[in-house]
Amino acid sequence: MGSNQPSPVGGGQASPVGGSRPSPTRARRIVVGIDGSEPSKAALHWAVGQAVLTGATVHAVAAWEYPSLYGWFAPMVDDGFEQTARRTLSAEINEVLGPDRPVEVRESLVLGHAAEVLLEAAEGADLLVLGSRGRGTFARALLGSVSTRCAVHGVCPVVIVRADGTVAAPPQAVAAGVEQQARGAVRTKDWQLSLHVVEDADTTRVHAVLDADGNVLHSDTRSRRNPRDAPAPEVGDDFAVGRALVDLGHQLLRAGVHGATRPTEE
Numbered sequence: 001m002g003s004n005q006p007s008p009v010g011g012g013q014a015s016p017v018g019g020s021r022p023s024p025t026r027a028r029r030i031v032v033g034i035d036g037s038e039p040s041k042a043a044l045h046w047a048v049g050q051a052v053l054t055g056a057t058v059h060a061v062a063a064w065e066y067p068s069l070y071g072w073f074a075p076m077v078d079d080g081f082e083q084t085a086r087r088t089l090s091a092e093i094n095e096v097l098g099p100d101r102p103v104e105v106r107e108s109l110v111l112g113h114a115a116e117v118l119l120e121a122a123e124g125a126d127l128l129v130l131g132s133r134g135r136g137t138f139a140r141a142l143l144g145s146v147s148t149r150c151a152v153h154g155v156c157p158v159v160i161v162r163a164d165g166t167v168a169a170p171p172q173a174v175a176a177g178v179e180q181q182a183r184g185a186v187r188t189k190d191w192q193l194s195l196h197v198v199e200d201a202d203t204t205r206v207h208a209v210l211d212a213d214g215n216v217l218h219s220d221t222r223s224r225r226n227p228r229d230a231p232a233p234e235v236g237d238d239f240a241v242g243r244a245l246v247d248l249g250h251q252l253l254r255a256g257v258h259g260a261t262r263p264t265e266e
Contacts, residue, residue, distance in 0.1 A: 028056035031122045032129040033114065033146070035062065036088040039131025043161040044096045047129040051103040056126060058105045062089040063117035085109055115149040122156050129159045132168045189213065195244065197237055204237055208244035215255065219247040 032047040034040055044060065051058045064085035086109050093105060110117045122128040130147045151158040160168040192211040197204065202225040210217045223239035 028054055029059055029125045030054075030056045030127045030129060031059045031061055031118065031125045033062075033118050033131065034060050034089050034092050035114070035131070036092055037131055038163040039161065041092055041096050041131070042163050042165045043129045043131040043159075044092065046159070046161045046165060046167075047127070048097060048101075048103055048105075050127065050129075054126070056103070058103055059108065059121060059125070060089065060093055060105055061108045061110065061118060061121045062086075063110050063112055063114040065111065065113065082109070082111070115146045115153075118146065118150055119153055119155075122150070122154055125156050127157050127159055128154055129161060132160045132162045193248075195241055197241065199237075204240040206237075206240040206244045208241075208248055210248050210252075212252065217248055217251045217255075219244045219251070221247060 028051075030047045030051050032044050034044065044058075047058050050056070062085055064082060066081055089107055089109055093107065097105065108121065110121070118128060118130070128150060130150060132147060147158070147160050151160075162168050191213070194209045196207040196209075198206075203222055204224075205220070205222045208219040208221075210219075221240055221243040223243065
């Protein structure tokens with residue numbers, strides 16, 4: 001006679017004794033960096049196209065930072081920087097995708113350095129997609145581009161998209177070339193740095209002088225105490241000196257890029 005009991009073989013959801021159910025499929029996710037530039041828009045468009053093909057979710061991530069030479073204490077900082085970054089993120093997504101989005105898009109705005117923010121966001125992702133800023137090899141090595149850093153330290157595949165929508169060459173080759181050159185020879189140099197700190201009431205001024213093999217760079221910076229805060233001269237020193245060092249660093253990078261990209265005289 002027939003039985004109403006399910007068959008143990010192929011019987012719907014029944015499973016053998018001691019067996020385990022299969023784990024749910026991991027959701028696919030593509031992270032794309034957003035900064036409002038044309039390469040960034042091309043990267044977002046490419047990422048959405050890939051997500052349509054693979055059924056992935058697009059995670060649009062924008063990073064923002066306070067300008068290095070702005071403000072002293074947190075109460076003095078204008079929150080307009082964050083609002084500007086948020087508007088940039090939303091505007092780029094709306095411009096590229098329009099109202100009818102073919103895939104699910106998540107948005108994240110994070111305070112921090114772009115490379116660090118993107119590397120953290122890409123943990124567990126299927127792809128990290130970035131727009132190419134179009135710098136040459138020497139400039140990219142000197143400035144430490146976000147794409148190169150993400151490609152070298154990322155835990156998932158990294159795709160670099162040019163402004164015209166084509167995929168750029170992987171930046172790992174650039175980083176490998178720089179590393180190979182570094183192993184070729186070891187040099188030591190002594191550069192002289194002088195810092196002159198002057199405290200005037202609630203204002204700290206710093207004049208910094210860096211002698212880099214005869215290339216003398218100067219920087220004048222200051223920090224000013226918020227009247228609502230208690231006097232803290234050592235904090236003023238830290239901010240003013242830090243800004244001077246940042247400014248000198250920017251000058252060195254500009255000098256390096258200029259020297260590396262300057263046409264060679266024959």
